[in-house]
Amino acid sequence: MYKSQYIVISVAIIMIIGLALLPRVVVDNDKILSEEQVSGEAHSDPDNEEGILAEDYEKISKSIQSFYGSKSKEEKASILEEIIGEFKAINRYDSAAVYAEYFAIEYPEDNNFQKAGEIYFEAFTFAFDSEKKKRLAVKTREIFQRVLDNNPGLLDLKTKIGLTYMSSENPMQGIMMIRAVLEQDPDNELAISNMGVLAMQSGQYNKALARFQKLIELNPQDMQARFYLGVCYKELGEKEKAREILNLVKSQESNPDVLSMVDKVLSEID
Structure with missing residues (x-):
């Protein structure tokens, strides 16, 4: 990745x-x-x-x-x-x-x-x-x-439109659009990911944790979701779980930039 x-x-x-x-x-x-x-x-x-x-x-x-x-x-x-x-x-x-x-x-x-x-x-x-x-x-x-x-079923595009509103004067419009995608397709991975990150941004790590756990259920090979899950566990004070998950991500990745990100979070745990 x-x-x-x-x-x-x-x-x-x-x-x-x-x-x-x-x-x-x-x-x-x-x-x-x-x-x-x-x-x-x-x-x-x-x-x-x-x-x-x-x-x-x-x-x-x-x-x-x-x-x-x-x-x-x-x-x-x-x-x-x-x-x-x-x-x-x-x-x-x-x-x-x-x-x-x-x-x-x-x-x-x-x-x-x-x-x-x-x-x-x-x-x-x-x-x-x-x-x-x-x-x-x-x-x-x-x-x-x-x-x-012409293609209303392309829900990932709706999610991305929602993301563009996050830097506007009306970020709630973007949030509502992404929520609407999840109402239409509760398993939409892009929308789940973004709602998880949004929960992290607002400090709602329990909610974010649930989002990323859902993603891993849908796709156990999703290392991005596991990375964010590890960050959530870290922020919730569950250091051992965080360390275990982040080390798993580290073992599956070869990209030096990604490894640097993982190492940074791990160093904050230790």
Whole structure:
């Protein structure tokens, strides 16, 4: 399991991680943008160019030129994957989302918009600046809602929309949305995880404990749930249970970032 799997939920609620500021780009869903509109916004803005190494910028620019020059949907989709990977590699998630959205506008299929929304959600998750986070939250909701209008059963998207409200002026709206998901599907793992982390944030460790125990019942291999369960036991003063669970997580993980997180909690127990 990667570190992002541990932090994506808690970051969205607690906002404990930030990366470099993402470029200021917003795309209008209601119209197809021209090459000049998208490429101009994405690449002429000083905030976008700042911090990008020359070799990275040159590589991405070539991919973007190929993207616009392609006449084939399949070829353009393949180049889009390259662009997304290149932008993510330098932590420019919202730039990656812009091109995913451009592709979805050109080929308006729900799966294409969902892909763009997922990348906007990633950008929202890792954004540090509050105004940027709000803007990305709005963009994520806009695109996910478009997909949900045609696919109301995609409950994970509803949960993620709820998460975007956690950084807004009305976080209760987000909580109510996630609760509504659980009313519709009591076994929805993403919603259970987020309600568990939210309970931890508010110091309700007994409630959080129940959430993570439920997750482990649903999926015994869920090391993320076991990690949070160990943290809950630690906070409730049950040190031996916490140590046992965290050592189990440690034995199942190889990612150094995750191991560092586990070791930090274990050191606080000892």
